[in-house]
Amino acid sequence: MIRRALFFILTILITIPCISEEPRGKVAVVLSGGGAKGISHIGVLKVIEQAGIPVDIVTGTSMGSIIGGLYSIGYTPQQLDSIVRGQNWLYILSDNENLMRQSIEDREKQNTYMLNKHISLNKRQISASPGLIKGKNLQTLFRCLTEGYNDSISFDVLPRKFACVATDLITNTEYDFHSGVLAEAIRSSMSIPAAFAPISKGDMVLVDGGLCNNYPADLARDMGAEYIIGSTVQGPEKTAQDLHNTLSIVSQIIDVNCKRKYDDNLAITDIPIQVNTKPYGTASFSAEAVDTLIRRGEEEAMRHWDELVALRRKLGLPDDNKIKPVRNQQPASMSQKRKVDHFDFVNLNSHHAKFLRRKFSLKDGDSIDYNRAEQVTTSMRMDLFYNGANYNLKHQPEGQVMTFEAGPKTGAELNLGARFDTEEMAALQINCKIPMHTKTPLAFETTVRLGKRIEVREEMIFHPISFTKVRLAYEYDHSDINIYRNGSRTYNTTFSYHNVDATLLDFNVRNFNCKLFGRWDYYHVGNILSNPEKAEKKQLLPKNDHYISYHFRTQYNSENDWYFPTRGSRLRAGFGYYTDDFAQYNDHWGFSAIDASWRIAIPVTKRFIIQPLLYGRMLLGKEICPMMSNVIGGNHFGHYLSQQMPFAGIGHVEPVEDQFFAAQLKGQQRIAKIIYLVGKVNYARSTDKLRNIADGKDLWGAQIGAYYKTIFGPLGAHAGWSNQTKKPKFYINLGFEF
Numbered sequence: 001m002i003r004r005a006l007f008f009i010l011t012i013l014i015t016i017p018c019i020s021e022e023p024r025g026k027v028a029v030v031l032s033g034g035g036a037k038g039i040s041h042i043g044v045l046k047v048i049e050q051a052g053i054p055v056d057i058v059t060g061t062s063m064g065s066i067i068g069g070l071y072s073i074g075y076t077p078q079q080l081d082s083i084v085r086g087q088n089w090l091y092i093l094s095d096n097e098n099l100m101r102q103s104i105e106d107r108e109k110q111n112t113y114m115l116n117k118h119i120s121l122n123k124r125q126i127s128a129s130p131g132l133i134k135g136k137n138l139q140t141l142f143r144c145l146t147e148g149y150n151d152s153i154s155f156d157v158l159p160r161k162f163a164c165v166a167t168d169l170i171t172n173t174e175y176d177f178h179s180g181v182l183a184e185a186i187r188s189s190m191s192i193p194a195a196f197a198p199i200s201k202g203d204m205v206l207v208d209g210g211l212c213n214n215y216p217a218d219l220a221r222d223m224g225a226e227y228i229i230g231s232t233v234q235g236p237e238k239t240a241q242d243l244h245n246t247l248s249i250v251s252q253i254i255d256v257n258c259k260r261k262y263d264d265n266l267a268i269t270d271i272p273i274q275v276n277t278k279p280y281g282t283a284s285f286s287a288e289a290v291d292t293l294i295r296r297g298e299e300e301a302m303r304h305w306d307e308l309v310a311l312r313r314k315l316g317l318p319d320d321n322k323i324k325p326v327r328n329q330q331p332a333s334m335s336q337k338r339k340v341d342h343f344d345f346v347n348l349n350s351h352h353a354k355f356l357r358r359k360f361s362l363k364d365g366d367s368i369d370y371n372r373a374e375q376v377t378t379s380m381r382m383d384l385f386y387n388g389a390n391y392n393l394k395h396q397p398e399g400q401v402m403t404f405e406a407g408p409k410t411g412a413e414l415n416l417g418a419r420f421d422t423e424e425m426a427a428l429q430i431n432c433k434i435p436m437h438t439k440t441p442l443a444f445e446t447t448v449r450l451g452k453r454i455e456v457r458e459e460m461i462f463h464p465i466s467f468t469k470v471r472l473a474y475e476y477d478h479s480d481i482n483i484y485r486n487g488s489r490t491y492n493t494t495f496s497y498h499n500v501d502a503t504l505l506d507f508n509v510r511n512f513n514c515k516l517f518g519r520w521d522y523y524h525v526g527n528i529l530s531n532p533e534k535a536e537k538k539q540l541l542p543k544n545d546h547y548i549s550y551h552f553r554t555q556y557n558s559e560n561d562w563y564f565p566t567r568g569s570r571l572r573a574g575f576g577y578y579t580d581d582f583a584q585y586n587d588h589w590g591f592s593a594i595d596a597s598w599r600i601a602i603p604v605t606k607r608f609i610i611q612p613l614l615y616g617r618m619l620l621g622k623e624i625c626p627m628m629s630n631v632i633g634g635n636h637f638g639h640y641l642s643q644q645m646p647f648a649g650i651g652h653v654e655p656v657e658d659q660f661f662a663a664q665l666k667g668q669q670r671i672a673k674i675i676y677l678v679g680k681v682n683y684a685r686s687t688d689k690l691r692n693i694a695d696g697k698d699l700w701g702a703q704i705g706a707y708y709k710t711i712f713g714p715l716g717a718h719a720g721w722s723n724q725t726k727k728p729k730f731y732i733n734l735g736f737e738f
Helices: 002-020 035-050 063-072 077-085 104-110 136-145 182-189 217-222 246-257 259-267 287-302 305-314 350-360 370-382 690-695
Strands: 027-031 057-061 115-122 125-128 161-168 173-177 199-201 204-208 227-232 271-274 342-346 389-396 399-406 412-421 425-435 442-450 453-465 468-485 488-509 512-530 545-557 568-579 591-603 608-620 659-670 675-687 697-710 713-722 729-734
Touching: 027 035, 027 063, 027 217, 035 063, 035 077, 035 227, 035 287, 035 305, 057 063, 057 217, 063 077, 063 161, 063 182, 077 287, 104 512, 104 545, 136 182, 161 182, 161 217, 173 182, 182 199, 182 204, 217 227, 217 259, 227 259, 227 305, 271 287, 271 305, 287 305, 342 350, 350 370, 370 389, 370 399, 659 690, 675 690, 675 713, 697 729
Parallel strands: 027 057, 027 227, 057 161, 227 271, 342 399
Antiparallel strands: 115 125, 115 412, 161 173, 161 204, 199 204, 389 399, 412 425, 412 729, 425 442, 442 453, 453 468, 468 488, 488 512, 512 545, 545 568, 568 591, 591 608, 608 659, 659 675, 675 697, 697 713, 713 729
8 A cells, every 4th residue: 555655656756747847839941943042941950959959840842952951851040051062063964974983984075065955856846855964963963962861751850840832833832741752852852943843743743843833831831830931142132233143043933933922921931031142143152152151050050149048948848958969860872782682673674774773783682872773873874874873772571672774765975065176166066876775785876077177976885795896887087187397288198097996895884994806997188288398208208008907905084073074093005906908018927006004193282283194006017007007196196186195385297206105294283173374395216226225316395375174175275395396385275175
């Protein structure tokens, strides 16, 4: 009896405080859309946590859905700050394939053409992919940041309840995400029309939620919020002078379309924090802009400090209340391996699934990291011609299942390149690749180049096994080239060139490629305008002739940028044996060409890189055909002629002796985010016979220039001088090299 009484009294004493304690009101944070301007929400969140206010509910639109979605699963404002600053936004906001996941050939194409578009032919209608950006890289980023929440779930079970807004284009109505796959919900909410491709969900076509509700405070109220803290980046009404680009026009449409709802939602907000983001816009993702926007968010939130403190006290929380992380959320590591019990392939035929399993050694029960998974989806797009590819890792009753899902089949891929330089003036190149969607991957590719050098190339690419390709190609060139000697033009020649390539081996493994092929070449000379007084024997004088040759070429490229690398190396080497009857040349053994180059990027500081380069070409044989002789000049290998080698201070094509060896040291200084100062010094030795290399001619040159890196290619100019030309050389380049 006494024990029961003591137990009853103890129970009452424990229960009384719980009964008397009133539950605090739920606090919601509402984050508006606004593109890059929405980065300022991070600064606002920092101050809210500094004020000791716990957040129970988060709602957002567009950029607000990204920041809010990540905050809802446990990222702290400090982590969000680091994530935003650590992104390469130029890459993230594009559909470019990661350089490190592509073959060398695909990397070269990506750094040749400024415009890429997929065209599908369906029911006799020609259509391009909707939206300028499909958001492939955004989706990859969201998937890694939301690891652990990649299943379809209710967002009410997240550490902080979450919802975001999208717009259904079919009905022009608001669609609120309260459940689903978090990364897909965020991606749908920020699909700015005409900029990003919309997301299909059932019968709906979803785009940016800002078209209906750019500041969803009403959604937070419906979810049970009693107190609302809002962060908005909507500035004053725009004038005609403010509407100067596509994004500003889209932003104005959003603002006007939902102004009434915005005003109504602002009215129900307890603490509205309106951040001044001028002069930044929706695409201001530079390091300077990110830093300023986050600081602006903090500064504006601090102006509401007294209101935040009053709210904390209203919630009955102590002045020293500290906000503890709701979950220790960390971005997924791309290199962390995860065991997969079963690999599943959706929307791929059995041949393509088998192709991927073999190429990437995907065996049930093995482990895989996200880097490898991204390589698989890259291969699905590049090798198997799917317009989209995705993967997901889920826990199923049968274990961990990684699903690779293919999008629709790719139609024709159209690429456009344009450039201007002071040597060739204007040039245009168009490339079209048409996949045939056969069981074994097969594609036809056409390339047309217009300028002083006209080129037409037709190629059939067959992919019989996962690690190699078989190619058959025909190329026609018509060239108008000036040949110089010691800086003075000695003659001009026009000639037509035909070749047929049969590639039996084209082996690719990430950064490595090797090719084995045979070639038939035919040259037909048009006009030769020469200066007899300056003509010499070694003048690259073309003649009507044909050659049958056998080649082996290999490449290795681990550089992180095609034009301005900061780390990695590039190696090229090749051997060719030339005949005119499959075995001999002019009734004796044929001649050979051996070439090699090796460059490495060595960072001295974060902004200053040095790049030593060693290269050369040797011609061996009794008789060397003129069109295969060594030439130097320009900044790139193979610019006018396939055997051309670069040399600082020389801009034109200059013949050199049969044995040529060179060294170059390049210094690259980044003085702004995408502006570079580049200096080069070159030394070379050229001789007719290898045994005479000690007595060969010494060549040296130097140049300095400045370049601006853009999505259209490097824009810049340089000046140089060499002891070969003995005169200054000025050169302007606008666009990618081709």
